[in-house]
Amino acid sequence: MISSRATSFSVRLAIFCGSLGLFILVWEIASIRTGNSLILAGPVSVLQALGGLLQNHLPHGVQGLQGADAAILQTLATIVFGFSLGCIVGIPVGVIMGRWKAAEAVIDPWISAAYSIPIVVLIPMLYFAIGADFLAEVFVTFLLTVFTVILNTHNGVKYVSNSLAEVGRSFGASETQFLEKIVLPAALPDIVSGMRIGMGRAILGAVLAEVLMSQNGLGGMMFIFQDVLNTPYMMAAVFLIALMGVAVLQLPKILEHRLFKWKETESISRGVRT
């Protein structure tokens, strides 16, 4: 049982490729049987649309739209700026909450509240308060990212093991040394997994802001294709968004396992919330 769990990566990959082939086959057959490309576009036509999108060819009937490459770049820029801002604010706040009880008491109820209530309900209000430009989108992305980053950083810093802390104290570490040499390295796996999950949230935030506020970028384009009933192009946009999510949430996971082998695996996979 135990040895069969550790099946080699290549076997897993082969099985995945096989089931991927099966999935595409079933999808193609289903789209042919449906016989209506408006409802379900087959993988071949979606792939063609994807090629068109990436070569910046837009379908007929779509007007007033930025080019496909500009849309993708804009979405990526929103994600990068919103996510970076979320980390720049979130990591220090999380560290302060983890180190000082008073800060924790003041901030923690707000973080919990922000977690129980879907932040996305604020988007229609923000639209009128701050407009629908690039900065507004970045702000929405920031809002969706920052609480995840804070929560994970807070957890990592708060639960730095006592024995580590005591060693530091008994060797007379100053507060900055303590933070720099003990707390931050020990909390790093949690901070990094918070950033990973936060980046997944950033994608949701950026696309959602585009759909609900500015109607440009990849998210806006997706719904414009939907409006003109061009399902293959719509599904190609959906595919790109899905691909971003998978790339951001799954690839760094492999990296994390390599980087933080020294820490027990449990805490690495302990992404608190997505």
Next chain:
Amino acid sequence: MKASYSRYTILPGSLALFVMVWWAIAVVVDNTREIAGPIATGTAFVRLFTDPPLTKLMLSGLEVTVTSILLGFLLAAIVGIPVGFLMGRYFVVDLFLDPWVNIWYSIPAIAFVPLTMNWTGVSSTSSVVIAFLIAVFSIIINVYSGVRNVSASLVDSGRAYGASQSQLMTKIIFPASLPSVMVGLRLGISRAIEGVIIAEMVFTVVGIGGMLDDAADNLQLALSGALIIVLAIVCLALTGAMKYASRRAVAWKESQAMVRE
């Protein structure tokens, strides 16, 4: 004890601070088309419960939203828990499903919206489908990791006493993995809530999410704010109920640990 005491004194204080900052911003901006202050929002909130047609509208919206959330969540639990168990127990299932579960889990909720619009239209059915799709994979992942982490000594002793496969499942593996299952369900309901709200805000005609988006579009920002407060209370109630249920369900585990010590 001291921590909870300070929590109860600090929370009203920071709430008051929040309202004051909000009020100050509203006074400085001084434009009801950009921001509604706490007083206007409070008035709208009261009006939601005292103006009969508005109350009726809100309640019908709320009914649609809560039904969609619960239905999507329930479906996700009914599908997710058995699938997670099978993946945890049977290696072949794990081998085939694991990459797919992780891939679908990573897809942002908004990407599901246009597809379901094509299949089930702009309706509460679509919200249910989206809530299901968003919740089910995080339930599967948590159930799976719970089952995988059941300690081998528990399973071995069960085997040694001649437990059948079904006894092993019901008497040992299920109770031992219950804490992870409950974590999955708690994440699941939060995700179902978010999925339904996202779907409704895009559809703009369904449920309370649609209502608040519509109110904002009509520049009734105070009403929109009041609806957000209603929605926040409902969400807190739903997640709180789930938290309570999970605490009840795994209470035995903590008490057992204490006895052992």
